[in-house]
Amino acid sequence: MAPQAIIAPSILSADFGALGKACSDTISHGADWLHVDIMDGHFVPNITFGAPVVTMIRSHVDRPKEVYGKGTFDCHMMISEPKKWVKDFQKAGCDLYCFHYEAAIDSTAAESPETHTDRKTNPKELIKFIHDQGMRAGIAIKPGTDVKVLYDIFDNGNKDEVPEMALVMTVEPGFGGQKFMPDMMPKVEALRKRYPELNIEVDGGLSEKTIDVAADAGANVIVAGSAVFGAQDPAQVIAKLREAVEKRR
Numbered sequence: 001m002a003p004q005a006i007i008a009p010s011i012l013s014a015d016f017g018a019l020g021k022a023c024s025d026t027i028s029h030g031a032d033w034l035h036v037d038i039m040d041g042h043f044v045p046n047i048t049f050g051a052p053v054v055t056m057i058r059s060h061v062d063r064p065k066e067v068y069g070k071g072t073f074d075c076h077m078m079i080s081e082p083k084k085w086v087k088d089f090q091k092a093g094c095d096l097y098c099f100h101y102e103a104a105i106d107s108t109a110a111e112s113p114e115t116h117t118d119r120k121t122n123p124k125e126l127i128k129f130i131h132d133q134g135m136r137a138g139i140a141i142k143p144g145t146d147v148k149v150l151y152d153i154f155d156n157g158n159k160d161e162v163p164e165m166a167l168v169m170t171v172e173p174g175f176g177g178q179k180f181m182p183d184m185m186p187k188v189e190a191l192r193k194r195y196p197e198l199n200i201e202v203d204g205g206l207s208e209k210t211i212d213v214a215a216d217a218g219a220n221v222i223v224a225g226s227a228v229f230g231a232q233d234p235a236q237v238i239a240k241l242r243e244a245v246e247k248r249r
Contacts, residue, residue: 001196001249002192002196002197002200002218002220002248002249003197003198003199003220004220004246004249005032005220005222005241005242005245005246005249006032006033006068006199006220006221006222007030007031007032007033007222007224007238007241007242008031008032008033008034008035008072008074008201008221008222008223008224009026009031009034009035009223009224009225009228009229009234009238010035010037010176010203010223010224010225010228010229011023011026011034011035011036011037011057011225011229012035012037012048012176012225013176013177013225013226013228013229013230014026014229015229019053019056019057020056020057020059020060021060022229023057023060023061024060024061025234026228026229026234027061027070027071029228029234029235029238030235030238030239030242031228031238032068032069032070032072033068033070033071033072033073033074033096033221034057034061034071034072034073034074035074035076035203035223035225036054036057036073036074036075036076036094037076037078037176038050038075038076038077038078038079038085038089039078039079039173039174040078040079040080040081042079042080043078043079043080043100043102043103043173044078044173044174045174046174046175050085050088051085051088051089051091051092052092054073054075054089054092054093054094055091055092055093057093058073058092058093061073063093063095064095067136068136068199072095072096073093073094073095073096074095074096074098074138074201074221074223075089075094075096075097075098076098076138076140076167076203076223077089077097077098077099077100077103078100078173078174079099079103080103080106080107081103081107081108081110082097082099082100082103082104082107082126083104083107083108083109083110083111083121083126083129084108084110084111084112084113084115085113086111086126086129086130086133086135087111087112087133088112088113089135090133090134090135094135095135095136096135096136096137096138096164096165097130097133097135097136097137097138098137098138098139098140098165098167098201099123099126099130099137099138099139099140100139100140100141100142100173101123101139101140101141101145101149101150102141102142102145104121104122104123104126104139105122105123106120107120107121108120108121109121109125111129123139123153124153124156124158124161125161127139127153127160127161127162127163128158128160128161131160136163136164136165137163137164137165138163138164138165138166138167138199138201139153139163139165139166139167140166140167140168140169140173140203141166141167141168141169141187142169142172142173143169143170143171143172143181143184147168147186147187147190147191150166150191151194154166154194154195154198164199165198165199165200165201165221166191166195166198166199166200166201167201167202167203167221168184168187168188168191168200168201168202168203168219169184169203169204170182170184170202170203170204170205170206170214171203171204171205172204173203173204176225176226177225177226178204178205179205180204180205180206180207180210180213181204181205182210182213184202185213185214185216185217186217188200188202188214188217188218188219189217189218191218192217192218192219193218199220199221200218200219200220200221201219201220201221201222201223202214202219202221202222202223203223204223206222206223206224206227206241207224207226207227207237208227208237208240208241211240211241211244211245212244215244215245215247215248216248218248219245220245220249222241222245224237224241227241
């Protein structure tokens, strides 16, 4: 059986003028996690915010009482140097640090923004570093990346180097409000078949209109931005997303 449904609204679609309240309200409406989109203007052509904002919203949302529990901050790191920011986001209140495979294979092993090294990192090393800081790890792939690149990582015998979640992007990362790409679903299906108990997240264009396709493929962690934050009744939307996943487990 696939893991339970986890609904993780993306705060990229929240009211930034009242962000703390928007986040706490979304949890009270039934969301499990908050999906926190971090963009640096390099890895993707957009800039959002950094660790200080995460620290601020953490003060409005209680820390989860258990692993994957309510209030988990799922930080989606769309940044070119993911290892540099692990410690800062841990201090800010991140619970699950999800980096991009494409960045990890082309970034340095520097462990803070102030340090520099020419040595390169790699996904397995980065996952272990995230775990060493007490966080869970996720690994994301862009639409153009073959899902098979993840197999060597998840099949690794060293559990310290194995992430707890895979994120399949269903839009090109960088901007909210894009159209869902159903042709990404074979990636989800392949992961679910190979790893029945893995948390598999989908991000981009998810709504009541597209959730059935994602749930049929085996996704259980659902990121929805405007569909939740733009709804007249966010609680109802969250409930429908959850129902669609749960009835397919």
